[in-house]
Amino acid sequence: MAVARKGGALERLVAPWPLLLGVLVAFLGCCAAGRWYSRRPVYENFERFHPWIGPETLHYPTSTQVLALAREHLPPDKVAVIVGGNSILFGVGQRPEFMWTKALQAELGDDYRVLNLAMRGASAGEFGGTVAEVLGREGRKVIYVTVSNYGAVGAPNGALYQYFYWDAFYKGLLPRWAPREALIERTDGFRDPEKVAELKRQMWLNSCCGYHDLWNALAYRYLSTVWVPPVSQHVTRARKRWPDVDYGTAIPFAVRYSPAVQPAILARIRAWLTVCRALLPYQGGGPEIDLAKSETAFQLRACFPADCRPRTLMLIPHENPYYLAQLSPAEQALDRQYAREQVRAAEGVGLHALAVGRDFTVDDCYDGGGHYTEQGGIKLAGEVAPKVREIARRLGYLGEGGKP
Amino acid sequence: MRVLRWVGSFLLGCAVGAVLHYALYRMALPVEPFIYMAF
Secondary structure (H helix, E strand, O other): OOOOOOOOHHHHHOOHHHHHHHHHHHHHHHHHHHHHHHOOOOOOOOOOOOHHHOHHHOOOOOHHHHHHHHHHHOOOOOEEEEEOOOHHHHOOOOOHHHOHHHHHHHHHOOOEEEEEOOOOOOOOOOOHHHHHHHHHHOOOOEEEEEEOOOOOOOOOOOOOOHHHHHHHHHOOOOOOOHHHHHHHHHHHOOOOHHHHHHHHHHHHHHHHHOHHHHHHHHHHHOOOOOOOHHHOOOOOOOHHHOOOOOOHHHOOHHHHOOOOOHHHHHHHHHHHHHHHHHHOOEOOOOOOEOOOOOHHHHHHHHHOOOOOHHHEEEEEEOOOHHHHOOOOHHHHHHHHHHHHHHHHHHHHOOOEEEEEOOOOOHHHEOOOOOOEOHHHHHHHHHHHHHHHHHHHHHOOOOOHHHOO | OHHHHHHHHHHHHHHHHHHHHHHHHHHHOOOOOOOOOOO
């Protein structure tokens, strides 16, 4: 005879099917909310991705959220100037109200809209380059301004912000393109294969479930649940309430140009002078650069698909005069020559290029990291703006009377 | 009583579902943020 089994307290309190239904409804609801948040501009009063709304504090803006931000900030009837690259163009050393992209906006006027998507430590095509590529293919009037990192353009998916590329890739925003994927595969060969595979799985899963999109948006708007040392005083404070802090030149010169770091900076410059010829080899005895054998040219082609190159402006910064003065006259001449040759190499593969900062003074330069002071930022904007206007004219972005 | 049990179970399931989604987000975050050493 069968004996009815008496259930425990949990079985008496919880009904399994409604429980399972609740799990499914909530999980799918979160996925739907993630998709909803991925298509809407989340970031308010945006100036730049300062550390408290960036990966340095474990806040990872997704590709669709940044695209939504760009679409909101860049009206289709204006020429969209998207600034990418690293901390130089991010504006480290410049307070947010005086950062160089504001000076660039003032120089260019109301027919242009400048958006600073530069990220600290990013490579030339990383992060902002993805956004520019997608918007450019949508038919927007896009000009992408980025910066070289000593002739090394880097992998198309970048280094510190690889997640952003894979997020865009798995969300179907970037088409497959063999040269790009070949370089990514080559670069991934130097990385931990398990971490590479894990990152791809994460971003694929995010494209299905939108967990980054949802919880990022909630952390930015309402309540952050991620602890990192920079937010330790207010762990749960919404990320939008954290100010963009840069002390600029309030940090004394002696600290910014500390003698302790000088040997490392001079060694870095001299290393560049040594490897540049290998990155930009001459055809025969020179002076023409052999673009077919140049690693820099190869990386530029892989990072910027052919349709993106005519709307990309690569800035080649001259060295900080404080450190340049400590090199021998021959090294100084070589440094200037290599800046010119980088311009030629970038133009040779179809990009626009401009060497900047040649006549800058030490007061225009913030530190040995290539950053500019607010004064230097204004000068930089003054050098970049005419080139941006020229590119806009060449691309046919400006109609009658120079208006978009 | 039965309806109450079902509603309670459903709400508990909702909480579990949301926590599961949140857990995916947290698992995707690195243990430590990268430290930008250049300055």
